[in-house]
Amino acid sequence: MNIPVNYLLVLAGILFTIGVLGVLIRRNAIVVFMSIELMLNAANMVFITFARAFQNLDGQVIVFFLIAAAAAEVAIGLALMVTIFRTKKSIDIDEVKTLSG
Amino acid sequence: MTSETAHVMSSLAPLIIFLPLAGLLINIAFGRRLGERFTGVLASSAVGLAFVVSVLQFVVLQAEHEALQVPIADWISIGTLDVPWTMRLDTLSVAMMMMVTGVSTLIHIYAIGYMHSDVRFHEDEGRYTRFFVFFNLFVAAMMILVSADNMLMMFVGWEGVGLCSYLLIGFWYDFGEDGIANAIAGKKAFIVNRIGDFGFLMAMFFTFWHFGSLQFDDISAALQAGSVETGVIAVIALFLLLGVTGKSAQIPLFVWLPDAMAGPTPVSALIHAATMVTAGVFMVTRNAAIFNLAPGSANVVAWIGAATALFAATIAVGQFDIKKVLAYSTISQLGFMVAAVGIGAYVAGMFHLITHAFFKALLFLSAGSVIQGIEHGHHHAAHGHSDGHEDHGFDPNDMRNMGGLRKKMPTTYRVYLVGALALAGLPPLAGFFSKDEILADASHVNFGVYLLLAIAAVFTAFYMGRQILMVFFGDTRTEAAEHAPENPKVMTIPLVILAAGAVFMGALNLPGIHSLTHWMEHTLGHLHVPEFNVTVALISTVLALLAIGLAWLLYGRKPMTKGQPDPLRKILGPVFVGMEHKWWVDELYELLFIKTYNWLAAFFADTIDWRFWHDWFHDSVLVRSFKTLTGFLAQGFDLRVIDAGFNALAKTAGAASKGLRKLQTGYVRTYALSVFVGVLLVLSYFLFA
Numbered sequence: 017m018n019i020p021v022n023y024l025l026v027l028a029g030i031l032f033t034i035g036v037l038g039v040l041i042r043r044n045a046i047v048v049f050m051s052i053e054l055m056l057n058a059a060n061m062v063f064i065t066f067a068r069a070f071q072n073l074d075g076q077v078i079v080f081f082l083i084a085a086a087a088a089e090v091a092i093g094l095a096l097m098v099t100i101f102r103t104k105k106s107i108d109i110d111e112v113k114t115l116s117g
Numbered sequence: 118m119t120s121e122t123a124h125v126m127s128s129l130a131p132l133i134i135f136l137p138l139a140g141l142l143i144n145i146a147f148g149r150r151l152g153e154r155f156t157g158v159l160a161s162s163a164v165g166l167a168f169v170v171s172v173l174q175f176v177v178l179q180a181e182h183e184a185l186q187v188p189i190a191d192w193i194s195i196g197t198l199d200v201p202w203t204m205r206l207d208t209l210s211v212a213m214m215m216m217v218t219g220v221s222t223l224i225h226i227y228a229i230g231y232m233h234s235d236v237r238f239h240e241d242e243g244r245y246t247r248f249f250v251f252f253n254l255f256v257a258a259m260m261i262l263v264s265a266d267n268m269l270m271m272f273v274g275w276e277g278v279g280l281c282s283y284l285l286i287g288f289w290y291d292f293g294e295d296g297i298a299n300a301i302a303g304k305k306a307f308i309v310n311r312i313g314d315f316g317f318l319m320a321m322f323f324t325f326w327h328f329g330s331l332q333f334d335d336i337s338a339a340l341q342a343g344s345v346e347t348g349v350i351a352v353i354a355l356f357l358l359l360g361v362t363g364k365s366a367q368i369p370l371f372v373w374l375p376d377a378m379a380g381p382t383p384v385s386a387l388i389h390a391a392t393m394v395t396a397g398v399f400m401v402t403r404n405a406a407i408f409n410l411a412p413g414s415a416n417v418v419a420w421i422g423a424a425t426a427l428f429a430a431t432i433a434v435g436q437f438d439i440k441k442v443l444a445y446s447t448i449s450q451l452g453f454m455v456a457a458v459g460i461g462a463y464v465a466g467m468f469h470l471i472t473h474a475f476f477k478a479l480l481f482l483s484a485g486s487v488i489q490g491i492e493h494g495h496h497h498a499a500h501g502h503s504d505g506h507e508d509h510g511f512d513p514n515d516m517r518n519m520g521g522l523r524k525k526m527p528t529t530y531r532v533y534l535v536g537a538l539a540l541a542g543l544p545p546l547a548g549f550f551s552k553d554e555i556l557a558d559a560s561h562v563n564f565g566v567y568l569l570l571a572i573a574a575v576f577t578a579f580y581m582g583r584q585i586l587m588v589f590f591g592d593t594r595t596e597a598a599e600h601a602p603e604n605p606k607v608m609t610i611p612l613v614i615l616a617a618g619a620v621f622m623g624a625l626n627l628p629g630i631h632s633l634t635h636w637m638e639h640t641l642g643h644l645h646v647p648e649f650n651v652t653v654a655l656i657s658t659v660l661a662l663l664a665i666g667l668a669w670l671l672y673g674r675k676p677m678t679k680g681q682p683d684p685l686r687k688i689l690g691p692v693f694v695g696m697e698h699k700w701w702v703d704e705l706y707e708l709l710f711i712k713t714y715n716w717l718a719a720f721f722a723d724t725i726d727w728r729f730w731h732d733w734f735h736d737s738v739l740v741r742s743f744k745t746l747t748g749f750l751a752q753g754f755d756l757r758v759i760d761a762g763f764n765a766l767a768k769t770a771g772a773a774s775k776g777l778r779k780l781q782t783g784y785v786r787t788y789a790l791s792v793f794v795g796v797l798l799v800l801s802y803f804l805f806a
Binding site: 036039040041043109110112113114115116 | 781782783784785786789790793
C-alpha cells in the first residue's frame with residue numbers, strides 16, 4: 017500500500033485543526049481533553065508518516081514516548097476535573113474563572 | 118604755716134567730696150543690717166568730717182590767700198576740649214563749703230530723730246537707710262558743684278543736686294494725693310530744673326565756642342584781655358540767668374519749690390532752703406567776671422530777682438500750710454540774693470546766702486518739729502478716743518490746726534522766734550545785717566530794685582509775724598495741738614545751734630569791719646565797699662516793726678479761733694484769694710504749656726504711632742500684602758501646579774493598570790487562544806522572516 021505522504025500529513029493537519037478548534041470552542045472539560053488527545057494523536061501520525069517515509073524507526077520510538085506522556089497527562093487532567101467537580105458540581109470550564117482580574 | 122603743712126592740708130581737700138560718698142556706699146551695703154542708729158551716725162559723721170576738712174582748707178587759705186587747685190582726675194581731653202576734675206579752693210568756694218557742710222551736719226543730726234518718727238508715722242521702717250544714702254549723695258554732689266574749677270564740673274554737681282532733690286522730694290513716693298502726688302512733685306522739680314539746665318548748657322556751649330575753654334581761669338583771662346565781643350558775653354550771661362531761675366527758683370521757673378515741700382522736712386531745710394537753691398546765686402558769683410562785662414544782662418538779673426522777691430512775698434501772706442509759707446519765703450529771699458548779685462553786690466548776696474542758710478534751715482527744722490509734734494498729738498488724741506476713729510483728712514501742716522504751741526513746745530517756740538525775727542531783719546540778728554547790705558547797695562545803684570526789695574521786706578516781716586502768731590499764740594485750736602509734745606534732744610539741739618548762728622552770723626560782715634568782703638576780694642577782685650547807710654537801715658527796721666505790729670493787730674490781739682476765717686480775707690477780699698491761690702501761676706502754665714504738650718504727645722502716640730503706623734500701615738498694608746503673597750503661593754502654585762502634576766502621574770498609572778487588568782479574564786479558553794495566537798506568531802516569524 018503506497019499511500020502518498022502528503023495525504024497522511026494533510027490528515028494529521030486536519031485532525032490537529034479539529035483538535036485545536038475543540039480546545040478553543042467546546043466548554044465541556046472532557047471534550048477539551050479529548051481534543052487534546054486528538055492533537056497529540058495528530059502529532060503521532062506525523063511522526064509515523066515520516067518514519068514510514070524514511071524507513072527509520074526513530075519516529076516510532078518517539079511515538080511510544082508521546083503515547084505514554086499523553087496517557088499520564090490525561091490521568092492528571094481527569095483527576096483535576098474530578099476535584100473541581102467536587103466543589104463546582106459542574107465541568108463547564110467557563111465556571112472556573114475565579115482567578116480573574 | 119609752712120608751705121609743707123599747707124600742701125598736706127590742701128591735698129586733703131578731695132576728702133570733702135569722697136567722705137560723703139564713702140558714707141553713702143557703706144550705708145548702701147550695710148546700713149539696713151546694722152540698724153538705724155548706725156546709718157544715721159555714719160551719715161552725720163561723714164558730713165561732719167567733711168566740715169572739719171573744709172575748716173582746714175579755710176585755715177590754709179587764711180595764711181595764703183591765693184586760690185589753690187587740687188587735681189583729682191583727668192576727665193575729658195578731646196582735641197581742644199580739656200576738662201579735668203580739679204578742685205578749686207579759693208575764698209569763695211571754701212566759704213560755701215564750710216557753710217554747706219556745717220549746716221548739713223546739723224541737719225543730718227536732726228534728721229536722725231525726725232526720720233525715726235517719720236518712718237513710723239508712715240509705717241515703713243525700711244526707708245530710713247535710703248534717706249541717708251540720698252542725703253549723703255546730695256552733700257557729695259553739692260561739694261562737686263562748689264569746688265568745681267570749670268563750668269562742666271560745676272554742671273555735674275548741678276545735675277547731681279537736681280537728681281538728689283528729685284529723689285528726696287519723692288521720698289514717700291507712694292503717698293500724697295492718689296498715691297502719686299509726691300512722685301509728681303519730684304518729677305515737676307526735675308523737669309522745671311531741666312529747663313534751667315538747658316540755659317546753663319547753652320551758656321557752656323557759647324563759652325566754649327567763643328572762649329575756647331570752660332575753665333574759670335581761662336575765662337577771666339580772656340575777659341580781661343578783651344578778646345570776646347560784648348554781645349556774646351551778654352548772651353552767655355542771659356543763658357546763665359535761665360539756669361539760675363531754674364535752680365534758685367526765680368520767675369518764671371519757681372513753681373517747683375512749693376511743690377517740693379512734699380518731701381520730708383530735713384530735705385526742705387537742707388536742699389530747698391540752705392544749699393541747693395543757693396547754687397544759682399553761687400554760680401553767678403563764680404561767673405562775676407562775665408556779669409561785670411554784661412551790664413544789660415546783669416540788670417535783667419537784678420529786676421527778675423527783685424520782682425520774684427516781691428511776688429513770692431505776696432503769695433506767702435496768703436498761705437495756710439506752715440511749710441508753704443516758708444517755701445515762698447525762700448523764693449522771696451532768693452530773689453533778694455539774685456537781685457544783689459545782679460546789681461554787682463556779690464558780697465552782699467553771698468552774705469545773705471550764708472545768713473539765710475542758717476535761719477531758713479532753722480525755720481524749716483523747727484517747722485518740722487512743730488509738724489511732728491502735731492502728728493504725735495493727733496495720734497495721741499485719736500487713740501485717746503474710745504471709738505479709735507482716725508481722721509485721715511487731718512493735715513498736720515495746716516496752721517489753722519495749730520495755735521497756743523508756745524506753751525506746749527517751748528524750745529521750738531523760742532528758736533522759731535529767733536529765726537523769724539532774723540528773717541524779718543530786725544537788728545542785731547544776722548538777717549538785719551545781710552538784708553540791709555543788699556538794700557544799701559541797691560539804693561545806690563538801682564532805685565527801682567531797691568523799692569521792690571524794700572516792699573518785699575515789709576511783706577516778709579508781716580507774714581512771719583502772722584505765722585508766729587497763728588502757730589504759737591492764742592489757744593490751741595485742735596485736740597492735736599492740745600496734746601503736742603516737745604521733741605527729743607537729738608532734734609532740738611541742732612535747732613539751738615542754728616539759732617545761735619542766726620543770731621551771731623551777722624558778725625561775718627559787720628559794717629566798718631567787712632571781714633567777708635575782704636575775704637571775698639581775693640576771689641572777686643577789688644570790690645566797692647559802701648559805707649553803712651543809716652537812713653536805709655533805719656527805714657527798713659521801722660518798716661519791719663510796723664509790719665510786725667500790723668500782724669499783731671490782725672492776729673495777736675484777737676487770736677484766731679477754730680473755724681474762723683483769716684481776718685485778711687475780709688480786708689483784702691479778692692486780693693487775698695489771689696494770694697492764697699499763688700496768683701494762679703501753676704494753672705497758667707498748665708493752660709499754656711502742659712495742655713499743648715500733652716496734646717502733642719497724645720497726637721504722636723495715638724494718631725501717628727497707633728492709628729497710622731500700627732493700624733493702617735502695619736495691619737492693612739504689610740500684613741495684607743504678605744497674606745496675599747503667601748496665599749497665592751500656597752493655593753495657586755502649590756496646590757494647582759505641583760499637586761496636580763503628581764496627581765496626574767498617579768492617575769495615569771491607575772488608568773494603565775485598569776486597562777491591563779482586562780487581560781486577566783479568568784477564562785481558560787481565552788488563555789488557550791492566547792497560546793495558540795502566540796504559536797502562530799512564532800511560526801510565522803520562523804517561516805517568513
